[in-house]
Amino acid sequence: xxxxxxxxxxxxxxxxxxxxxxxxxxxxxxxxxxxxxxxxxxxxxxxxxxxxxxxxxxxxxxxxxxxxxxxxxxxxxxxxxxxxxxxxxxxxxxxxxxxxxxxxxxxxxxxxxxxxxxxxxxxxxxxxxxxxxxxxxxxxxxxxxxxxxxxxxxxxxxxxxxxxxx
Amino acid sequence: xxxxxxxxxxxxxxxxxxxxxxxxxxxxxxxxxxxxxxxxxxxxxxxxxxxxxxxxxxxxxxxxxxxxxxxxxxxxxxxxxxxxxxxxxxxxxxxxxxxxxxxxxxxxxxxxxxxxxxxxxxxxxxxxxxxxxxxxxxxxxxxxxxxxxxxxxxxxxxxxxxxxxx
Numbered sequence: 001x002x003x004x005x006x007x008x009x010x011x012x013x014x015x016x017x018x019x020x021x022x023x024x025x026x027x028x029x030x031x032x033x034x035x036x037x038x039x040x041x042x043x044x045x046x047x048x049x050x051x052x053x054x055x056x057x058x059x060x061x062x063x064x065x066x067x068x069x070x071x072x073x074x075x076x077x078x079x080x081x082x083x084x085x086x087x088x089x090x091x092x093x094x095x096x097x098x099x100x101x102x103x104x105x106x107x108x109x110x111x112x113x114x115x116x117x118x119x120x121x122x123x124x125x126x127x128x129x130x131x132x133x134x135x136x137x138x139x140x141x142x143x144x145x146x147x148x149x150x151x152x153x154x155x156x157x158x159x160x161x162x163x164x165x166x
Numbered sequence: 167x168x169x170x171x172x173x174x175x176x177x178x179x180x181x182x183x184x185x186x187x188x189x190x191x192x193x194x195x196x197x198x199x200x201x202x203x204x205x206x207x208x209x210x211x212x213x214x215x216x217x218x219x220x221x222x223x224x225x226x227x228x229x230x231x232x233x234x235x236x237x238x239x240x241x242x243x244x245x246x247x248x249x250x251x252x253x254x255x256x257x258x259x260x261x262x263x264x265x266x267x268x269x270x271x272x273x274x275x276x277x278x279x280x281x282x283x284x285x286x287x288x289x290x291x292x293x294x295x296x297x298x299x300x301x302x303x304x305x306x307x308x309x310x311x312x313x314x315x316x317x318x319x320x321x322x323x324x325x326x327x328x329x330x331x332x
Contacts, residue, residue, distance in 0.1 A: 022237070028237065028238075030236055030237045031240075070195050070196055071188070071191060071194065071195050071197045071200075072192075072194075073282055073308055073310070073319070075310055111306075111307070115281070118238070137302055137321045138303065139279065140277075141325065142235070142242050142277065144238045144239070144240070150241075157306060159306065159307065
């Protein structure tokens with residue numbers, strides 16, 4: 001598995017993965033009917049950087065990194081990760097997240113925040129905890145799940161700088 | 167005090183208030199050196215609506231309302247409020263917030279979230295609590311205060327629909 005910066009051309013392979021995840025409406029805060037053009041803007045243009053994981057020219061997953069809040073919040077980044085359905089169980093999300101933490105430090109960020117993790121997305125929450133994130137907020141009924149209705153969303157956070165909190 | 171929709175022309179009066187608050191860097195997640203053009207985009211163009219409070223043609227304060235997260239999060243709005251320095255102590259923030267809660271329901275939102283309240287902004291936190299918001303998250307050292315360094319930021323939330331949580 002190789003992780004490298006995504007080019008605009010890579011979006012042809014990213015879009016089917018993005019579309020499947022967004023249209024399911026179970027994990028990401030994108031409109032379920034988001035267009036390819038809008039998806040390109042959110043995943044490729046607005047973030048500071050976008051990466052893909054690939055193996056034998058096949059897309060396994062992708063992530064973006066961006067500044068979460070401007071000005072007094074600009075030392076905290078936000079990332080989003082997507083893994084192709086047929087690439088699950090290979091540690092792709094873990095590899096992408098570890099890579100994103102290194103990228104964050106290289107870009108000068110001190111911390112990483114996930115703003116809106118559906119509380120029903122238990123596999124993701126377990127993984128983020130294992131990778132050092134803590135739940136710092138619980139947004140009551142903020143996520144409208146297509147099958148379960150209004151469920152809580154979590155805010156997860158990790159300080160990345162070596163010196164930690166001291 | 168009258169509260170009405172802001173026009174593009176109103177931004178001439180909004181900008182000195184915005185600029186003073188943003189450049190202080192103590193409360194809002196805007197770049198401290200934000201330009202007037204960028205400020206216009208963030209306060210007037212990107213939100214769904216922007217309002218002003220005025221008295222005898224003098225601007226007392228302003229707020230915007232926008233969707234906080236797309237798709238599964240689109241029933242939750244986000245607002246930002248600014249009060250002119252010479253209009254403090256007149257209940258302007260309270261009036262703006264009460265107005266925004268009505269506007270939110272009119273626009274079909276079910277809840278309101280503040281994403282990034284500096285924990286040092288005690289007057290604001292006290293007011294939001296009085297107006298029904300609860301602290302649902304605490305982002306450790308996520309706010310870089312110009313005098314105090316890294317301080318926590320709060321996430322505050324209020325369900326607005328009459329039926330509440332049932």
